[in-house]
Amino acid sequence: MIARSRSLAEIPDDYILGIVPASDTGAVEMALWSLLGARGVDVLVWESFGKGWATDVLTQLKLADVRVLDADYGDLPDLTQVDFSRDVVFTWNGTTSGVRVPDGDWIAASRAGLTICDATSAIFGIEMPWDKLDVVTYSWQKVLGGEGAHGMLVLSPRVVERLEEHTPAWPLPKIFRLTKGGKLDAEIFKGQTINTPSMLAVEDALDSLAWAGSVGGGPALRGRVAGNFAVIEEWVERTPWVDFLASDKRTRSPTSVCLKVVDGWFAALDADRQAGAAKRMVAILEEEGVAFDVGSYRSAPPGLRIWAGATVEREDLVRLVPWLDWAHGRVKNEFAEV
Ligand SMILES: Cc1ncc(COP(=O)(O)O)c(C=O)c1O
Known part of the structure; x- marks a missing residue:
């Protein structure tokens, strides 16, 4: 599943990709809980899913230095206001408003913060500028059309550095843990799962990948x-x-x-x-x-x-x-x- 998804999504060789619990939501939450707190955060909100991530950052993680850049249904926030010296959390395709970011040109190529992108209804349907994205999450049931169950978590080398340098100030449940003894838990990215996956869902997702290959x-x-x-x-x-x-x-x-x-x-x-x-x-x-x-x-x-x-x-x-x-x-x- 990991190898075939990597190839279909054209994920760079130095990025790692793992299967995690709780669909796209699980993958985003793992990223937010494991990575944030090291620097200020900009969260972009223009529909329901982005709003959910902002709520997590503000009211669950209770981070002090958070800017929410928001817009109403139908619009995008002003992308020129995003500060890439901070971590940036955003949804590529706002599924509930039908508004997406146009491309990756607004994202700084050289940046101190991490870009954390919920790409669940975009990936495979829209080209992803991988060099601009540090965390990418998605689930199987969207563009691939597989059975819903598990999340996919894609991490750039800079995310691995952050995971190994930064210890969150809050407790992390087992289901969110990406490190062991301060080091990346590399097994997750070789196909070990944190808890038992649904093999029916895996088989269905493999079938979707085979279909995707068969159409080109x-x-x-x-x-x-x-x-x-x-x-x-x-x-x-x-x-x-x-x-x-x-x-x-x-x-x-x-x-x-x-x-x-x-x-x-x-x-x-x-x-x-x-x-x-x-x-x-x-x-x-x-x-x-x-x-x-x-x-x-x-x-x-x-x-x-x-x-x-x-x-x-x-x-x-x-x-x-x-x-x-x-x-x-x-x-x-x-x-x-x-
Ligand atoms: C943009 C976006 N984020 C998150 C989710 C939640 O995904 P999941 O149900 O796979 O956790 C969805 C589901 O529609 C979505 O469209």
Whole structure:
């Protein structure tokens, strides 16, 4: 699993990669708990997952020198304000707002702090600038389409240095420990696991990796994602009632595509009725067996969220978009009449 993931994700040879408990959340928490506290921290927040990491840093680890750089759903914080002499915690692809960082150009090539990146719905779908990333975490069930269970934790050589030089001021449960006797626990990165993994999940993830290889590997996965996104983008451009939640074109996520309703009847509804109308669209798409779970995330603005990752067939999206127009038309009639 480690060797094949490394090859598919094009992870540099001097980075290490391990399988850890508790999915992406587990991998991010291990990194935050094991690494932070050595210097100040900048946390970037623009949707629910980044907000969760900021909450951990502020209210669980209770670090004193923390700056939260935040933005509302649809926007990114001002990336020019990030200070790379500090540790920087951010999500590559904000799955709940459909907003992602555009690239790695805003990240300092030479930096004193570590960059800690939750890449769970980005990796394999979007190219990762590995030299700009010190910690990268992800889980198997996103772009790969494997069974959820375990997290993957990728560490640069600078992270290993930090682990061996810095002892956190708080106790670390066994499930979070990456060192033994002050040294990296290298076994984790050779396939030893901290506790018992699900071999069914491993087998399923191996199957996903084999599928990824069979369609052409990393470039082909990214190509599939770009092709899927192009279908939705072309439809949004010619459809007056819908727009991306992401305000800047360069930040639109191609994997978790978040859309808002922008025509007049919807704008005229109060917030509760807007939420109701969006839910109704989702419900009738489900009733017809057209699309499942395409509603926006519970804490995001009302609208649609369409997964367009590498396992999705482009043709299915081509077939989906007329149904979105149909659902919008029906709900508009229902709500405009009342
Ligand atoms: C950006 C991001 N971070 C973290 C998570 C949590 O991932 P997991 O359920 O694998 O722990 C998700 C899940 O959707 C996510 O999209």
